Amino acid sequence: MKKITEDILSIIKSRPVNSYKGTFGKIVLIGGNANFGGAIIMATMAAVYSGAGLVTTVTDNSNQVSLHSQVPEAMFQDINELPQVLALVSQANVIVIGPGLGTEENSKQVLTAVFKNVTDKQTLVVDGSALTLMAQEHLSLPTTSTNVLTPHQMEWQRVSNIPIAQQNPELNQQATNRLNAIAVVKSSRTQVYSPNTEPAENTVGTPAQATGGMGDTLAGMIGGFLCQFGNDVRTVEAAVYTHSAMADEIAKNQYVVLPHQISMALPKFMKKHEH
Numbered sequence: 001m002k003k004i005t006e007d008i009l010s011i012i013k014s015r016p017v018n019s020y021k022g023t024f025g026k027i028v029l030i031g032g033n034a035n036f037g038g039a040i041i042m043a044t045m046a047a048v049y050s051g052a053g054l055v056t057t058v059t060d061n062s063n064q065v066s067l068h069s070q071v072p073e074a075m076f077q078d079i080n081e082l083p084q085v086l087a088l089v090s091q092a093n094v095i096v097i098g099p100g101l102g103t104e105e106n107s108k109q110v111l112t113a114v115f116k117n118v119t120d121k122q123t124l125v126v127d128g129s130a131l132t133l134m135a136q137e138h139l140s141l142p143t144t145s146t147n148v149l150t151p152h153q154m155e156w157q158r159v160s161n162i163p164i165a166q167q168n169p170e171l172n173q174q175a176t177n178r179l180n181a182i183a184v185v186k187s188s189r190t191q192v193y194s195p196n197t198e199p200a201e202n203t204v205g206t207p208a209q210a211t212g213g214m215g216d217t218l219a220g221m222i223g224g225f226l227c228q229f230g231n232d233v234r235t236v237e238a239a240v241y242t243h244s245a246m247a248d249e250i251a252k253n254q255y256v257v258l259p260h261q262i263s264m265a266l267p268k269f270m271k272k273h274e275h
């Protein structure tokens with residue numbers, strides 16, 4: 001298996017002088033029910049701080065004030081207004097769905113509608129509850145968009161039908177080919193699979209990352225990177241590496257790394273490593 005090392009940071013490009021917010025992509029993040037608002041706020045923060053040009057968060061109404069108090073750069077849309085949600089989705093380059101989405105009836109309706117409406121120019125990142133719902137409801141991924149799945153091992157078990165104890169590179173690769181998606185199989189050494197390509201394993205990361213919201217933050221970062229650096233598997237690998245390398249840096253002086261601290265440190269880290 002290939003290793004994901006510091007070299008991957010070369011995909012972080014200096015910004016062209018002649019640019020504006022539209023140059024750096026439109027992202028819509030969908031999730032956060034009444035109980036899991038924090039998840040979509042953390043994902044949003046990661047998308048904004050990694051440099052996505054225009055960010056809209058689709059979440060439960062009850063999260064609007066918290067969202068704006070944490071990330072005023074993001075726009076808000078009520079998840080219960082499906083026509084408006086689909087109009088926003090149609091304008092996006094990248095859609096992240098699932099952080100804190102929940103698995104209730106309304107979550108299912110939104111997920112199903114988004115899967116039906118994405119087009120071939122869009123990249124869809126499927127995380128958290130959206131993966132669980134996909135498995136529970138036997139939903140097929142859209143065949144139009146480029147799809148990136150970001151499961152932890154239990155979510156991967158649900159989506160791939162491979163029990164955690166039997167997950168190995170060969171079976172994971174077969175499932176990835178079947179799903180025809182990029183799969184970021186998260187663990188202490190996350191592996192990134194892409195159809196009919198040699199997989200790659202992260203070489204950095206720390207147990208200080210083992211805290212709720214760490215994956216929500218990664219999903220937002222992957223979305224932010226995809227907005228700016230192309231919808232290639234290497235962009236996804238760069239986000240995975242950056243997330244863990246930054247955590248390693250913060251963990252030199254901290255017992256636990258809080259997900260939002262990674263987001264906050266992103267602009268400086270990316271400046272240091274721009275090419």
Ligand SMILES: NC(=O)C1=CN([C@@H]2O[C@H](COP(=O)(O)OP(=O)(O)OC[C@H]3O[C@@H](n4cnc5c(N)ncnc54)[C@H](O)[C@@H]3O)[C@@H](O)[C@H]2O)[C@@H](O)CC1
Nearest residue numbers: 036037038039098099100101102128129152153154212213
């Ligand atoms: N502040 C918030 O609002 C938070 C919301 N969250 C959201 O909560 C929803 C449920 O996600 P959860 O992942 O908590 O619950 P899940 O039930 O989907 O997965 C957790 C279960 O998987 C098992 N598991 C096995 N291997 C694992 C591994 N390598 N990593 C993680 N779990 C593993 C755990 O023991 C546990 O039983 C998601 O939508 C998620 O985005 C969580 O991210 C936590 C923080």
Ligand SMILES: Nc1ncnc2c1ncn2[C@@H]1O[C@H](COP(=O)(O)OP(=O)(O)O)[C@@H](O)[C@H]1O
Nearest residue numbers: 152187188205206207209210212213214215216
């Ligand atoms: N011991 C560990 N070492 C390195 N990385 C870890 C460790 N534990 C968790 N992580 C990382 O934290 C993230 C956890 O994601 P996830 O389980 O989806 O969290 P959440 O849904 O709560 O945000 C993944 O990116 C995973 O690689």
Ligand SMILES: [Mg+2]
Nearest residue numbers: 128152215216
């Ligand atoms: Mg998660």
